[in-house]
Structure formats: C-alpha cells, structure tokens
Amino acid sequence: MSQHTFDTLCALLTQNQACFRIIEHPSAGKSEEVAKIRGTEVGQGAKALVCVVRGGGVKHTVLAVLPADKQADLARLAQALGGTKASLASPKEVAELTDCVFGAIPPFSFHEKLRLIADPELQERFDEIAFNAGTLEHSIILNTQDYVRIAAPEWITFQAA
Structure with a gap:
C-alpha cells in the first residue's frame, strides 16, 4: 500500500547510517512465508501490531513490536500501560495511523498518535x-542495534508466556 512509508523509512535509515539491505519479493504478509x-x-521478524489500550482512565494507541514467532498478550500489554483491556485496531485505524495494510507495517512509528512499544526479546x-x-513486496533486514538506536522504542514485556 505505502510506497511513501517505504521511502520515508529508507531515508531515515540512510540518514542515520544504519546497516540495512532491501529485499524485493512477491507479496507476502504471513511471518513464516x-x-x-x-x-x-x-x-x-519484527511483527508490528497496532493496538488500542483502554480502561482505567487511559486510552493509548500503540504500535506493539515483538518477534514474529511469538504471540502478543494483549491483557499484559494493557496492564503494563495502565489500561484494563487492549485490542487490535481496525483496518481503517491501521491505515490512518501507518498508511499500511496488515502485514506490511514496519516497526517504526511515523505518526504522533502512535506510541512505539517493543518487547525486549526483539533486541x-x-x-x-x-x-x-510499508508494502507486502519490500522487506528490510536491519542491524538490531541500529533499530534500537534509531527507533528508540519503549521496552515493555508483553508477549504471551
């Protein structure tokens, strides 16, 4: 969907002298594939999920990133952020906040209303x-420490046990 997100991401990584490479491939969104x-x-794989955390007087929209072979524990995420429940955002919200479709969302937030959270195991x-x-046809392989330095996510453990 988003050539713009792809271009923005490549420019950010280049500007910050990150060690990365781009792979063009057939459309694929499933982690194993x-x-x-x-x-x-x-x-x-850095699986990025747009989630909405509510309850207890809070409402956060977060981009929650974790290793692609793990599952998110949304209740744990909600609790860590002071909420009582968390859910995946709707496709419309995902598109508005990331300019991407499910499966194409990079582990970077380019929207001021989308708080970046990552599970520590990712690093x-x-x-x-x-x-x-940004697209299902472009992947980036990025040095992990460059990701940590450039994206600077908040580190919260939220994967399922």
Missing part, C-alpha cells in the same frame, strides 16, 4: 531483524 522468502529465521535474539517495509 516471508521469512522463507527472505532467507531469515521466523524469530528475526536479544538476533544481530539483525527483518520486516515488511
């Missing part, structure tokens, strides 16, 4: 992370 195409481990397992970069 795209990892095979990229030649990476599924756990290297612990692999030297490089991989993700679809």
